[in-house]
Amino acid sequence: MVDEKFERYVHENLNRFAKDVARLASQPSVSARKEGIEECAILVEKMMREVGIQTRVLRGEEGVAPLLYGEMKGSDSNKTILFYNHYDVQPEEPLDLWKSPPFKPEFREGRLYGRGVSDDKGELVSRLKLLESYLKVNGEPPCNVKFCFEGEEEVGSVHLDDYVSQNQELFRADAVFWEWGGVDEEGRPIVGLGVKGMIYLELAVKSLNIDAHSSNAAALPSAPWRLIRLLNLVKDENERVSVPGWYDKVENLTEEDERVLEEEPFDAESFKRHYGAQSFVGGITASQAKKALARRPTANIAGIWAGYTGPGSKTVLPKEIHCKMDFRLVPNQDPEELLGRFKDFLKEKGFGDVAVEVESMEPAARTSFRDPFAQASIKGGESVFGKKSVVRLSEAGTGPLYVFTQRYKIPAVSIGVSPPDNAIHAPNESIRLDLFEKGILWLAETTRTYLSG
C-alpha cells in the first residue's frame, strides 16, 4: 500500500489541489472553436513548471494546438511511465442548462462544477499533484515519468500521431496512464483497457443556390429530403451500418475477453434512468446494451441543421442541409478504408454529389487484460477502494490510444479521479473531491505495484 505520509500529504492538500483544477478549468479551451487553446497551453506549462517538471512546448503548423511534453527522472531509472492527458474541452452548449457558468468553476456540496473539471483538466491536474506529492514526500518519483498533454483531443487528436512519430525518442515509455477514469456507481474502480475508434464527418447536401419560398417545393429539389433519404440508407433497422464491408475485419473476441466483458457489471436501470431513456435502442436487453457499448460500431447523428429554426413559422425551402456524424469503430476496423467504402456507398446509391468533410479519424485500441500494467491497475484499484476492480474491455468512447498501444505497442490503462455521474460533454460537468483524492492514491498504488512486480 502507498505509504501513510504520502496519503496524508494528498489529504491535507486536497482543497488546494482542487482549487488548481478550478484554476485550469477557468481558462476556456474549446478546441472545436479554437478558443483559448494557446492561453490554456501556457497555463498548463506554467502549472507543470510549478511542480518542477522539465517542459518542452512542441508546436505544429499555424493553428495546430501546441503539445506540452514534460519529464522527470525517478529513483527507478529502468522504467518510464508516460501520462497522457489533454487540456482542451468540449463546447459548453447548451448554455441554458448549466446551473453555474461553465467557465467559472464552482464548488457545491463536495463537488466542483465546470466544463472540463473531469474531462480532462481534473485528471490532468491529478497527475501533476501525484508528482508534487512524490516530490514533497519522497523527494523524487519512483520511476522516470513523462507527460504528453495535447490540446486537440476533443476534435479527434488530429495531430497527436504526427507529434509522437516526429519525436519518438521523447515518447518512449514502458507504460501509459491514459487520460481518464474513476469508479462506477457502486464505488468499484474501473480499469479501462481500450477505446473505440471513430470517423467524425460532416455531410452537406446543397440543392439550390438560394433559399426558396417553400411553395416551390412542388417543383424544386429539397436538400433536407435528399439527406433524409440518404441517412435512411446508412443504417438499417437493426442498428447495423449498411455500407458494404463495414464489418468485414471485425474479429470475434477471445474467450478470455468474452469472460472479461461478461463479468463487467452494468447497472442497466440506473444507466437508462440517468439519461431518461425508456428503453435501450432497438429494444435490446441490458446484456446486449452492455456488449454494444464495448463492441458495437455505431453511426450517430451528432448534429443536423437546415432552414428556419426560430420561433413560429417560416415557409422556406432550404437551399442546403448539414449533418455531423460520428461512426464508432471497434478493433481492426480501419477508418481510412471505411471512409472510402462510405464514399463509394454514397456514389453507388446516387448521392455522389453529397459533400463529405472529414473532421477526424482514429482507429480503436486495446491493451491485453494479461499485461502486467493492466494487472497492476486492477490490483491497485482493489487496494485503494477495497472493492474488486471492474475491468472494462473497451470504452464506448474514443481517444487516440492507438498512437501508443497500436503504433508503439506500449500498454496503456485508463484510470483516474472522476465520479460516475460526471456529465462529461454535457452541462454541469463535475468531479467529486473525495474521488479526486482516492484517484491520486490509485495512480500511486498502481505505479508501486507495477514497479515491484
Place this chain on the structure above:
Amino acid sequence: MVDEKFERYVHENLNRFAKDVARLASQPSVSARKEGIEECAILVEKMMREVGIQTRVLRGEEGVAPLLYGEMKGSDSNKTILFYNHYDVQPEEPLDLWKSPPFKPEFREGRLYGRGVSDDKGELVSRLKLLESYLKVNGEPPCNVKFCFEGEEEVGSVHLDDYVSQNQELFRADAVFWEWGGVDEEGRPIVGLGVKGMIYLELAVKSLNIDAHSSNAAALPSAPWRLIRLLNLVKDENERVSVPGWYDKVENLTEEDERVLEEEPFDAESFKRHYGAQSFVGGITASQAKKALARRPTANIAGIWAGYTGPGSKTVLPKEIHCKMDFRLVPNQDPEELLGRFKDFLKEKGFGDVAVEVESMEPAARTSFRDPFAQASIKGGESVFGKKSVVRLSEAGTGPLYVFTQRYKIPAVSIGVSPPDNAIHAPNESIRLDLFEKGILWLAETTRTYLSG
C-alpha cells in the same frame, strides 16, 4: 384606358410613393417573432389616415396582431371593392446574405431593397397610393372601397377568419384585390385566381432527458434517427404524401381549368437557373413542374435542427430533434381532416409519441376564370402592359384567400406591383420602381373595366 391625368399623377409622384414603401419597410414587423407588430400597425393606420381613409383598429386577444380596417365611399355606391394586404413580414434570416440591411431599405439601380418591400408592404402602399391618386385627380374613388390589412399573414393568418366572421358587415364586398402580384420574366401581367392551402407544423422527438456523449449511441435511442425514420415514411419516392386518404378529396380540373393551366407560360430554364437547381424534383419535366406548382400537394421540410451545429466536432447524442414542415394543399383538401389523418398515421407507424404542434392551417381557395372581376383583371393587365395576361389558376403559395372566396363567395384576384425576381421570403427582397408604377395603373384599369362591365 385609365385617364391621362391619373397616369401623370402617378408618374410624377412615383419617387415619393416609393419613399413611403421604404418608410413602411423600415419598421420591422416579423410576425414569427412577434417583433414590431404593434408599432407597424400604428404606422400603417397613420399612413391610411394620411390618405384620408376612415380607419378602425380591430383587436383580438392579448398578443393577437391588430387588423386595420378602412373604408371610403366612392362615386359608384353600388359596388364595393375590398383590398386585402398584410403588414407583417417574413423573418430576415439568413442575415449574412443581405447586401444592405433588411430593415434599412435601400434604393439601388431602379429598385428598392429590403424585407417586405414586395411582400407585402410595397403592395399595401401601392393600394394607398391608388386611393391618393383617385382623390387628387378625381376627388373620390370610382366605387366604395374597403381595406383589410392584417398582421399575421406570414404565420398563417390564424385570426383573420375570426376577425372577418365577427365583423361580417364591415367586410361585405363585391370583389377583392388580393395582396400581391405582378408581371413574369417576359413582362406579361399575371392574374392569380387561387392559392394552395397549408398545414404548417412542428414535429418534436425526444428520446432522452439530457444530451449524452455520443459513445452511448451504441445503447441509447437516438431522437434524430427516429425522426429520420419517420420522415422517410411521410413522403414516397414519387413526391406523394404517404398518409392514407391524403388525396381522396382532390378533384380533377375542369376542361377549362386544364386549358388555362396548359396555356400558362412557364420558363422552366430561367426558373431553374434562378434557384440554381440542376433539375426539377424527381426529374419531372417542365410541363409537370408547372402543373405541380399549381396542383401538387407538397410535404416540405422548412427547418430541422438537433445537437451540435457549430464549427468542428462535438460528439453528442442529442436528446431531441425538431422539424418544421409545411404541407401545401389543393382545393377540397380539408386541413383539419388531414391533420387528423397525419396524427393517425404517426400512431399507426409507431410514432404516437412524436409531438405535433400546429402553427397554422388554411384551406386552398379559387376564383373562377369566368368571373367578371377575373376577366376585368385579365383585360386590365393587357391594356396597361400591352401584352396578353397570364392567367394563373393557382399560386404555388398560400394565403387566407378562402376567408373571402370560400366563406363568403366573393371573387378575388391577385394582381400587383412586384417584379418576377422579387426574392420574397429570401435575402435581398426587392421591387422595381417602373413596375410599381405600372401596377398601380393596372389596379385602376381593372377597377374601371369591372365597373363599366
